[in-house]
Amino acid sequence: MDTMGITKIVGSACAALLVLLMLQWGAETIYHVGNDGHGEDHASAYPIEMDDAEEETKAQEEGPSFADMLAEADVEKGAKVFSKCKACHKLEAGKNGVGPSLFNIVDRAIASSEGFGYSDVVKGLGGNWGVEELNSFLTKPKDYAPGTKMSFSGLKKETDRANLISYLQTIK
Numbered sequence: 001m002d003t004m005g006i007t008k009i010v011g012s013a014c015a016a017l018l019v020l021l022m023l024q025w026g027a028e029t030i031y032h033v034g035n036d037g038h039g040e041d042h043a044s045a046y047p048i049e050m051d052d053a054e055e056e057t058k059a060q061e062e063g064p065s066f067a068d069m070l071a072e073a074d075v076e077k078g079a080k081v082f083s084k085c086k087a088c089h090k091l092e093a094g095k096n097g098v099g100p101s102l103f104n105i106v107d108r109a110i111a112s113s114e115g116f117g118y119s120d121v122v123k124g125l126g127g128n129w130g131v132e133e134l135n136s137f138l139t140k141p142k143d144y145a146p147g148t149k150m151s152f153s154g155l156k157k158e159t160d161r162a163n164l165i166s167y168l169q170t171i172k
């Protein structure tokens, strides 16, 4: 009977210890979950940054942002960018040089400077030189109008194009 009593006591002590260990383990697990939750805060901060980056890229690709840039463009800086065009283009109405006169070019009909011998590709573009068309053409003329006579590599910087186009808008 005594031995059984001791066995029972030892047994229940072991069980109690086990329960204690289980509780501790459980608490640790909860603690870790809490920790992970904290980690998730960091993890979710990252995707938000990614979203911002994505939006920026989208904004660069989409049209409206060029309009925004144009709204904030610097006309005086645009006049300086125009020095790259001066060798071939005059701004006076009807005065053609190597290239056609660029008087009132924004929204002017494409290939419409009288007396200028345009290439077939530019003649075939149709429509007007709207802000978007000018933006695309001036980025890389040879991509926009393959075979164009305009031997100009293009303006890689969007700000240069926005400033230049805002300057050209004043020439009317």
Ligand code: HEC
Pocket: 081, 082, 084, 085, 086, 087, 088, 089, 098, 099, 100, 102, 105, 109, 110, 111, 112, 113, 117, 118, 119, 120, 121, 122, 123, 129, 134, 138, 147, 148, 149, 150, 151, 152, 155, 164
């Ligand atoms: C090396 C000479 C040269 C340079 C530099 C040059 N262009 Fe041209 N540009 C031309 C020629 C030539 C054409 C006619 C293209 C054709 O018919 O294929 C032309 C055509 C154009 C047209 C179309 C005009 C129309 O009446 O349809 C625009 C707009 C234009 N250029 C803008 C510019 C701007 C802005 C710059 C400076 C960033 C520039 N070009 C630099 C020679 C040049």
